[in-house]
Amino acid sequence: MTAENAAGAANVLVVLSGGPGGAGESLTKAQLELLAAGRLLGTVSAASTAPVSEGARAQLAENGVAAVYTPEGADLSAYLVGPTAAWLADVVSAVGADGGGHAAFGVIVLDNSSEGKEAAGRLGVRLGAGVVTDVVGLETDGTAHKSVLAGSYQVRARATSPVAILTLKPNSVEAAPADAPGLATITPVAVPEASLARAARVVARTDKPASGRPELTEANIVVSGGRGTDGDFGPVEELADVLGAAVGASRAAADAGWVSHDLQVGQTGKTVSPQLYVAAGISGAIQHRAGMQTSKVIVAVNSDPDSPIFEIADFGVVGDVFKVLPQAAAEITRRRG
């Protein structure tokens, strides 16, 4: 079996890191996108790295998932990525080999987080599989589109190995509903004990304080601030809250310590593709654009009329963020009554 026909008529394994919703509950938008991407390529099964609740199983069935593999005998969330990769390799071999001795899964799809990419790399070594990261689009034959050099170019890549492993960026594939439901039969697969012995354990966790705002990569509206805020994100947060938006930032703002690096949008930050992206005091460097240029409508607020952000903005306001953002927030509030 080649990657070409593997992808064409593939059995696809979609990895749900931390389980549906990260806690075995409802699927997130990003997970729905992974499943939709899997369905583009073939018949989808899911490997959930945490136990799956009955409600989540029903949701997986609705999304056309044939089988759901869950870990047995160990809590994968208590370790760094090593045991997850070993367990995924066992899931692949548990599903068996076809008559020609080839793996039953032709494509494995993971999220593009740092853990997803590390798991993909380790799994690639175990399975002798080609790995394509930073995938932003897929063709039905398994060809992946990958954004490179800060979004300046897109390359098309396809693994030539029997199994292809892809890590998909959020907002790259529409989370369309499945044409037909699947059985979503739960099949526990033991976590290989040997993988635990040598693994790094998580000894403590600190919950991130909840902002009450939508998750950056899933939000319909994002308001981002840059160096032009001079460290005062108050107007950015105020406008975001009026719009029910997530707050984002340029790397300059995150590096300055004004906001957490979690909020960084761009080549080395998060990729967002909301309905509306407001860039406030952001110059529009190519590395920032790489994370937001597929937003449906881009509004830029910048005091410099020659700022490159205006080249990609649908609407531009030449002005001071400290004047424009509060006025916009006040007007939106007034119109809403």
Ligand SMILES: Cc1cc2nc3c(=O)[nH]c(=O)nc-3n(C[C@H](O)[C@H](O)[C@H](O)COP(=O)(O)OP(=O)(O)OC[C@H]3O[C@@H](n4cnc5c(N)ncnc54)[C@H](O)[C@@H]3O)c2cc1C
């Ligand atoms: C390998 C690499 C990876 C990178 N990855 C990323 C990334 O992921 N994300 C990212 O964002 N950057 C990234 N960068 C950095 C990137 O090149 C830029 O340096 C950065 O995006 C600039 O941030 P900025 O637009 O906030 O700041 P600046 O470029 O300094 O722009 C500030 C803007 O604010 C405007 N301004 C100033 N005062 C006001 C005001 N009062 N009202 C309105 N406008 C005002 C200015 O006119 C200016 O346009 C990366 C760089 C490298 C080399």
